[in-house]
Amino acid sequence: MSRLDQVNSLLQQELALLISHHIPLEGGLVTVTHVDCSPDLRFANIFVSVLPEKFAGTVLSGLRKKSGFLAQHLRPRLKMKRMPSFNWKLDTTETKAAEIDELFSLLGEEEGDA
Numbered sequence: 395m396s397r398l399d400q401v402n403s404l405l406q407q408e409l410a411l412l413i414s415h416h417i418p419l420e421g422g423l424v425t426v427t428h429v430d431c432s433p434d435l436r437f438a439n440i441f442v443s444v445l446p447e448k449f450a451g452t453v454l455s456g457l458r459k460k461s462g463f464l465a466q467h468l469r470p471r472l473k474m475k476r477m478p479s480f481n482w483k484l485d486t487t488e489t490k491a492a493e494i495d496e497l498f499s500l501l502g503e504e505e506g507d508a
Contacts, residue, residue: 401474402429405438408471412464413442417456422449427485431478438478441485450484457482 395403410426417424425443432438442457444450457464461480469477 398431398433401435402431402438404472405429405431405440405468405478408468409440409464412467413457416463416467417453417460419444419449419453422446422453424453427487435474435476435478437481439481439483441483443485443488447489454482454484 406426406429409429413424413426423445425445427441427443429441430439440457442453444453457480461482465477465480468474
């Protein structure tokens with residue numbers, strides 16, 4: 395595992411912990427699915443999954459506003475020389491997978507009818 399992979403994994407774990415404690419979502423769930431830092435560690439794309447999806451916009455907006463707060467809490471824990479700038483993105487993998495499953499189900503039903 396490369397150093398960059400280790401940083402990505404560590405950031406994912408620590409951000410997930412901080413988000414669960416400091417950015418509660420009543421009746422919903424926020425999951426940090428993966429982190430992708432640039433090689434120079436200046437930027438980090440942080441992908442989150444939000445359930446139910448109707449809260450996605452609110453959660454992304456809140457995370458963007460709290461980026462400084464989260465970075466401030468991460469600095470002493472991670473002891474990194476440079477904390478990357480966070481770029482929050484919605485991970486839609488689960489939604490796309492559900493859509494594909496539904497299409498396969500429909501295709502299976504059509505084959506049964508034929």
